[in-house]
Amino acid sequence: MPNQDAAEALQGSSTCAGPMNGKRILLVEDERPIREMVTFALTQDGYQIDEAEDGTAAEAKMAEHLPDLVLLDWMLPNVSGLELLRRWKRNESMQEIPIIMLTARVEERDKVDGLNSGADDYITKPFSVKELSARIRAVLRRGASILDDQLRVGPLQLDSKAHRVHADGQPISLGPTEFRLLEFFMSHPDRVYTRTQLLDYVWGRNMYVEERTVDVHIVRLRKLLKPLECGKMIQTVRGYGYRFSATQ
Numbered sequence: 001m002p003n004q005d006a007a008e009a010l011q012g013s014s015t016c017a018g019p020m021n022g023k024r025i026l027l028v029e030d031e032r033p034i035r036e037m038v039t040f041a042l043t044q045d046g047y048q049i050d051e052a053e054d055g056t057a058a059e060a061k062m063a064e065h066l067p068d069l070v071l072l073d074w075m076l077p078n079v080s081g082l083e084l085l086r087r088w089k090r091n092e093s094m095q096e097i098p099i100i101m102l103t104a105r106v107e108e109r110d111k112v113d114g115l116n117s118g119a120d121d122y123i124t125k126p127f128s129v130k131e132l133s134a135r136i137r138a139v140l141r142r143g144a145s146i147l148d149d150q151l152r153v154g155p156l157q158l159d160s161k162a163h164r165v166h167a168d169g170q171p172i173s174l175g176p177t178e179f180r181l182l183e184f185f186m187s188h189p190d191r192v193y194t195r196t197q198l199l200d201y202v203w204g205r206n207m208y209v210e211e212r213t214v215d216v217h218i219v220r221l222r223k224l225l226k227p228l229e230c231g232k233m234i235q236t237v238r239g240y241g242y243r244f245s246a247t248q
């Protein structure tokens, strides 16, 4: 199936190269020559590449900036690619990010392990840059339709793709953190989250941020939503954390 997708994408690549430009890809690969080759080729294609040589570096990059797609080598020093894959697919803020496994192994069992653990595709080494590029395009295109979804809670409407928020049709301008916070709340309404959970989901598990930071951004977000009568949607749950709800 992935091969068919790849072939289709390859055919279409001359006409639809544009929309993928500027997408950020995290490349996790310990072999420098492969890393350099892939980075060079994908940069030519218009992607922005973050490189990591192992799991620790990859998690640091993830915490800095969530990528649109991850290319993840299977055999890595210390923590394996499969372990990283499982870890990220369990993490709520990362589980939607498509992952393509790069593997030197050809055994069917390993591929099944990878796909069962949530990999979106895999590519066996040695691969051609052209094939890799086609796979990336196919995976990103598959994800695009899902990401079209608009989030709606009460009068609020959030478009993740266009980075826009409206309340009763009126645009609201939010900073990047307030936007991510609201996006998280709107996709998880009527549930209570502790400050630690919000830090994990919105800021990323590997960021060191004080819990007080959450309160600061909640105050800001409430202030921005207040003129639109939406400020009370973010409710403080004493001794626990916060809840977002359309029922004020």
Ligand code: CA
Pocket (backbone or CB within 6 Å): 029, 030, 031, 073, 074, 075, 076
């Ligand atoms: Ca390797």
